[in-house]
Amino acid sequence: MEHTPYIVSDVMTQTVVAIGQEAGFKEIVETMQQWKVSALPVLAGEGRVVGVVSEADLLPKEEFREGTPDRPERLRRSDDVRKAGALTAGELMSAPALTVHAGDTVAQAARTMARKSVKRLPVVDATGMLQGIVSRSDLLKVFLRSDEELAAEVRTDIVERLFPETPDEVAVHVTDGVVTLSGPLPDRALMPVAARLARAVEGVVDVTSELTGPAQAPTPPEPARPRS
Numbered sequence: 224m225e226h227t228p229y230i231v232s233d234v235m236t237q238t239v240v241a242i243g244q245e246a247g248f249k250e251i252v253e254t255m256q257q258w259k260v261s262a263l264p265v266l267a268g269e270g271r272v273v274g275v276v277s278e279a280d281l282l283p284k285e286e287f288r289e290g291t292p293d294r295p296e297r298l299r300r301s302d303d304v305r306k307a308g309a310l311t312a313g314e315l316m317s318a319p320a321l322t323v324h325a326g327d328t329v330a331q332a333a334r335t336m337a338r339k340s341v342k343r344l345p346v347v348d349a350t351g352m353l354q355g356i357v358s359r360s361d362l363l364k365v366f367l368r369s370d371e372e373l374a375a376e377v378r379t380d381i382v383e384r385l386f387p388e389t390p391d392e393v394a395v396h397v398t399d400g401v402v403t404l405s406g407p408l409p410d411r412a413l414m415p416v417a418a419r420l421a422r423a424v425e426g427v428v429d430v431t432s433e434l435t436g437p438a439q440a441p442t443p444p445e446p447a448r449p450r451s
Contacts, residue, residue: 229425231332232325234364235346235355241266244273244313248284251276251312264345264353265316271351274316277341281315283307322347325354329425333362368426370397377402377427381420385413393417393434400428411436 241264242254254263255278262277287307309315323332323344332344336359343358374397383390386408393406402421408414418432 229329229365230325231323231327231329231346231357232355234329234361235325235357236361237355239264239345239353239356241270241272241353242276242312243267244311244316246312248281248310248315251315252281260343262341262343263312264320264356265312265318266353270353272320272322272345272347272353274312274318274320275345276312276316280306280317284309320345322351323357324348329362329365332357336362365425366400366428368400370400373397373400373402373424373426376424377404377421380424381417385417385420400426401431402427402429403431403433405433407435407437409437 240254240258240260242251244265244267246254246265251263255261262275264272265274265276267273283303283306287304306315321335321339321341321344323335323346325346325348335344336342343356345353346355346357348354374395377395377397378390382393382395382404386393389409393404393408396403396405402424404417404421408417414432414434414436417434418430421427422430
């Protein structure tokens with residue numbers, strides 16, 4: 224059976240708390256506290272994502288409570304100074320919203336979060352309508368796959384494909400997500416390929432390779448020399 228990469232729709236949360244552009248500052252804070260989230264998608268119309276308000280967008284209101292900074296600092300942090308005076312989600316939000324699609328792979332979503340230093344991403348369809356939300360903790364769900372499930376995928380999708388003539392000679396063992404491959408291979412060049420493919424399986428923590436090259440045929444004994 225062929226396995227496909229986990230995609231965002233496999234792990235995302237479909238029930239999403241969101242706010243409209245006219246939501247007030249206090250309403251935003253109360254919604255975050257009630258639902259225990261650190262960011263909220265901001266919607267326009269019937270559900271199109273136009274931005275995201277996070278705790279970081281709200282903090283300037285408190286930071287600059289005692290006054291704005293001096294001119295050099297004010298110029299450098301003009302966006303934060305602006306948000307300190309904002310009253311609605313439309314004024315506070317970061318836009319355009321950083322989003323992903325339900326069909327994106329989990330790896331793609333993880334790269335986006337890492338590169339942009341965000342904790343969660345709204346999931347939208349082709350028209351920008353909200354479908355769900357995916358968080359860092361959602362992406363880690365792939366590591367909950369059982370050792371048996373991982374071993375079965377490595378055997379069927381990697382071992383049996385790479386070595387169709389001798390699949391039984393390669394052993395696959397998985398303990399706590401760590402895959403161990405062992406046994407002789409007909410071609411030493413395939414050893415790093417097998418390890419790399421196993422490491423790419425969703426939920427694999429690491430790979431240990433104990434693979435060896437083809438078994439050496441025993442050297443025939445030299446013929447006995449006749450005695451003189």
